Amino acid sequence: MQALEGIKVIDFTWFISGPLTTKFLGDCGAEVVHVESVTSPDNMRSTTPMKGNVPGINRSAAFARYNSSKYGLSLNLRKPEGVALAGRLVAWADVVVENFSSGTMDRLGLGYSDLRQARPDLIMVSLPMFGHTGPWSGQPGLGSQLSDLIGFGNLTGWPDREPSSPPGAYTDFIIPYYAVCAVMAALDSRRRTGRGQFVEIAQYEAGIQFLAPVMMDWFAHGREPNRAGNRCAGVAPHGVYRCRGRERWCAIAVFTEEEWSRLCAAMGRPELAGDPRFATMLDRVQNSEPLDALIEEWTGARSAEEVMGLLQQAGVAAGAVLNGRDLVENDHLSARGFYKELVHPEIGRHRYLLPPFRFSKTPGEPRRPAPCLGEHNEYVCKHILGMSDEEFVRLLNEGVLD
């Protein structure tokens, strides 16, 4: 069996933070209905990469990445009948997840108090950017900008250059874990008390958890860390070293004396371990420039994979810097079955990622490709809601399913 068999989720989310949350649930067995509309589809559908670089509403691999194992429903929420249909779905569901700007669901007539009419013990997990209270509550936002507002941007890059800012909606890969925990904890609580609830996770507040010590340091000492490239305070060698080939690199980190001797031995330079410039960690930090140059002399003559292999064999933490192609071809990810190939009606056979947690007894994985827009309208209406053919056709003709 699958872990979340029998759990029903209505997914009013778009972009990444919400869809990835419900993808994890769907991959683990929950029945998830992803609600969009023809006039207002999930923005990820227009995000590249597209299959064969040909644009199309159902051709985005960016959308597919976050929407496996879901049913796709298109619903016109500007029509009262569309809102009424949403209510019927919610009556069927255990959980609603949404990540619109604060206030949007209420305006659509789909706020928690509305939806509770349909399902009194409903669990609703809401992922507003800043929360539903406070002076910034109604602000729109996106993970890309939020990452900079939280401080990831300013901390990343080189001290003598502008901030490098983590690319691509960094916080969107933090929020889903909190949201999954919230859904599961609320389900547990409902089992014990019979009551549903509304759980709010402000993306701003969740993202800051990943910089907690930096903030605590500011409160305690007023310290503002600067960008430091790849340096790690008090540790050397620590960095990314050029290897043979175009844009080939290997990350190496040495935290102990033992690892330092092993690195020297692996490089075929055991005498360096006794070099007074590098005798202690303090010496190595002090002389990190000549040290990095020596290491790069060695790495530069080898492939990143060879450097990683030799160092790991010697017991030193090292990892090739993988590009997109390397990720697809990585032997470890493949051996663990991280990718699952599924056949999408328009994209064809392509790869979906598994959740980064594996279960010994209830394995979860992408079960169906990401839905085309409105692909499961008929299934959702007839099989989930038990609608008659006549009613389905009428709704179709009246544009409720647009």
Next chain:
Amino acid sequence: MLDAYRVLDLTDEKGFICGKTLADLGADVVKIEPPGGDRARNIGPFFGDTPHPEASLYWMAYNANKRGITLNIETKDGQAIFGRLARESDFIIESFAPGHLKGLGLGYEELSRLNPRVILTSIAPFGQSGPYRDHRTADIVSMALGGYLYLTGEPDRPPVRIGFPQAYLHGGMAGAAGAMIAHCARQSTGEGQWVDVSIHEACAWIPPDSAAFWEMNRLLEERHGAVRVRPTTGARMRRVWRCADGYVSFDLYGGRLARNFMIPLAAWMAEEGMAPDFIREIDWATFDYSAVPPELVEGISQPVGRFFLAHTKEELWRGGLARRCCVYPVASPREVCGSAQLKQRGYWVGLRHDHLGGDVTYPGVCIRPSEGGGGLRRRAPLIGEHNEEVYGEIGLSRGDLAALAEAGVI
């Protein structure tokens, strides 16, 4: 929400945040440290800038809300006591090298014999299987192998990591989500199971599109600093912009987002006489950055850049809030800690640390359930602070504890 459950937390820094999150949801999380304390208590920064195992802000941040005991599970007595605790527990979290617990006779099989309901969550650099299983890692190594490092940093310098270690936090949170999903399954099956979490896989989720660009288009995404380059057209779009006194964050979007953000921004530029005619004439609702030629994107970027440069961060943030156009400051910790939004929502929580002679300010709990419960209620524990309390709960007397301490077990 999870008040009914007990968690045994054997993790080091690779997994602290997993137990922290379950504790934030109300669970009784018991952090188990070797006698003398976790090595991770040596991670700075330190309160008062004085290195001390009870002053690590890193340790405190991710161990608040837990109770703390010491136990040497490398000894036979320690293993027996751990077994007694495991019988009374719902979750066990660990981040040892794969196989280590099994070597101590505390692998999943043994633990599930003691307590068939228990969920064991193992957080390891590369998971419990596969060719890298026994490889070593560090934050920068996990981020490298996850593919995110390649995309971050300036094109003329090496790839760069996020300036505060992130990999273990992703792995730890994946552990929390996995443990909770296994918990949900347990409620129908009555059985626990083993959750295998790979920090590497959690990191491989972070680069959004690079693998798909290769798979779909045989294109390699490269790093471009604070600029995003569309692999399909080569158009260069700034993500971070210089302003009069720092940097702001703004993305050029097309379609619905352009309607939301570019129209008000263009109107604001026009108010100040800084919007060239062509900007006002673009139909933003149908504008598609992934298709338009690079020269047009450059043409838009120039006046936008001039507008930002003519204003301070504060002006752009206030003006942006009023117009809802998503111009955010690239903030420093001072700005985050001073945020009016967080203040009004009571996000920051001061907790008393008598041993440090003062309060430490922590970020509050980010999951806010309407039915209440959870929240930040307990500062991070001192070494062995709850030995008497926790061991008392499984029937060990003070005399037993004294003997165990002498034998180096606690």
